[in-house]
Amino acid sequence: MSTTDGPNDGAGDPVERVNAPLADAEPPVPPNPVSSPETEAVRRHTSMGHTKAAATWSGLVIGVLVLIVLLVFILQNLDDVTLNLFWWEFSVPLGIGLLLAAIAGALIMALAGGVRIVQIRRLAKRAATR
Template sequence: MSTAANGPSKDWPGSESGRPPDSERPALPASTEPDQGLIEDVARRKGIKGTRTGTIWTGLVVGIVVLLLLLVFILQNLDEATLELFAWDFTLPLGVALLFAALAGAAIIALAGAVRILQIRRAANRQRQLIE
């Protein structure tokens, strides 16, 4: 028996590490050996699927961050701005006026998207009726 840096080990012929070759090592029962594919998938996060709760949580956090950024933007732009629309004159803080403009733009985009969704839904219903 020889003594290695890690402690005593048996000299196995043809083995530089002093360990028995794989063919002579005792095999673990199949139920206790980990599945290598599963370990690799979990390590790459492929085995963990997203949930609705996780998606809602992520959306909530992103929404809070956006609201905080908007609040900071509005508080930093409190200078009065005079807006004219047709015959009306408005005096608003600049940050609030820009926020209203962004909301109006988002509403226009949402309206255009809703119209397109309705068009596609009608076309799909017509196609379904033709097939039946």
């Protein structure tokens, strides 16, 4: 018996036959170029991407997590401290005092940002009228 006897008679390596393209394979079907308004609406609905509602939900979840962390921080820092502002003197828990300081900083930042936004809007309005 020779080495070419059997199912591989002159057909080459079995691996080559497996990787060879099929002669009777059907080509892929192209997508339908005609689309109706209904199919377009379904396509848009299923591929909405990032929406305002999703962003709002994400923001609310993050906000709740931040509030939980703040609550834990305040509850762990209940030692009284004395705060002096000009001639007023306050005795508040440390966590509340730090929270008030953070809120004051955020308000100052918002005020500065608001002033800058007004400046940019004025410049844009002047540039649009020219």
